[in-house]
Amino acid sequence: MAEELLECHECSALCEKVVYPAACLSMNCRFLYAFKEDGRTFFGCIEKVFPHEIELELFESIERGKGGFGTVKAVRQPLPQCSVAVQSCYACDEAPLCRNMYFRRRERREVQTVED
Ligand code: SF4
Numbered sequence: 001m002a003e004e005l006l007e008c009h010e011c012s013a014l015c016e017k018v019v020y021p022a023a024c025l026s027m028n029c030r031f032l033y034a035f036k037e038d039g040r041t042f043f044g045c046i047e048k049v050f051p052h053e054i055e056l057e058l059f060e061s062i063e064r065g066k067g068g069f070g071t072v073k074a075v076r077q078p079l080p081q082c083s084v085a086v087q088s089c090y091a092c093d094e095a096p097l098c099r100n101m102y103f104r105r106r107e108r109r110e111v112q113t114v115e116d
């Protein structure tokens with residue numbers, strides 16, 4: 001299977017693939033891992049689709065706020081179950097002329113937020 005691009009630089013913007021850690025938790029993905037350190041719980045992705053280890057309590061508190069925790073950058077190939085979106089950063093105020101709609105239109109999957 002061909003690897004999908006994680007970033008596009010084909011115009012004045014930078015677009016990149018991101019994933020929603022909230023979706024990893026809500027689907028209880030089998031690639032999730034968690035550990036405790038100094039009484040705090042951290043979780044991460046064994047496949048390192050996102051490289052960070054996120055503190056669960058902090059994550060849940062941000063997730064309950066307006067807009068939720070949001071996304072983290074994907075640094076490795078997302079797996080079929082990952083909740084992927086495309087995020088754009090524009091280098092100037094004007095929207096760029098996209099030359100790679102295939103990349104931009106990466107299907108966004110619905111994410112459920114973490115419940116109390
Ligand atoms: S494989 Fe995808 S869905 Fe599973 S923990 Fe990693 S990023 Fe989340």
Ligand code: SF4
Nearest residue numbers: 008011015098099100
């Ligand atoms: S707007 Fe289109 S061409 Fe420009 S970086 Fe994003 S995907 Fe690539």
